[in-house]
Amino acid sequence: MVLDRSVIGSTSESKVIEIEKGAIRTFANAIGDPNPLYTDEEFAKKHGFASLVAPPTFPTTFRVPNPNLQIKAARVLHGEQEYSYVRPIVAGESLRCTSKVVDVYERAGKLGAMTFLVTEIRGEDLDGNLVFTGRSTIIL
């Protein structure tokens, strides 16, 4: 296996990420998503938000490295991804994010054994209230 199962349970340091308006606009624009909640601050405010809202897949931009996890694979495929929200993420806030390895397993595939790595990320506001969780499965 390209990854040892001993990494299961290991966590990253927690990292505070500032949610920036520019990053949200750039991200929505790259997808081509015209939703005004992501780009028009007046519109977002009119609908009860303090500032621009982040698109549901925005946490993919959060880099929360886990020093215990060293991936040495020529080809990495994204198998599955999930995001769950207590409420939308809004520009101007800061989220404390931590990621954790929750599973490593092997399956036989067409091209030989494949290793599946499952990680979870949690984002809380600075008062410790959960805002979102993410779960990612990548194939090595």
Next chain:
Amino acid sequence: MHSIRWDEIEVGQQLEPLIQTAIEKVQLVKYAGASGDFNPIHTDDETARKVGLPGVIAHGMLSMGFLAEHAAGIVGTHGFVSRLKVRFAGMVFPGDVLTCHAKVVAKDEKERTVGLEVRIEREEGKALTVGEASLTYYQTA
């Protein structure tokens, strides 16, 4: 597309599909920059071919972003996308024209949530990205 209010959405509805413009290589470069995913298999044909691909492939997360666009467009400002889960089943290439589909599979009056089955297709009947979404509607919506 128009968003759908709580009183209009019903289990079994097949919602109006969202057709994306054709994927262009420059979009993959933009998405790499915006997302921070600089894996060169999405931006450099030579690297992609070295790992056995015919050329660059789109980021899976871009397809998930398209499904998020569709789900968020359905709920509009009446609520928000409270969950989105997808499985990447097939690769997406430059030139592909993708269509996002969504079907209403659950409606919970107490929780004010709607469950959707979502998928992306290039050719009809062949899903490249499949998953499920939950929309949480605000009490006043």
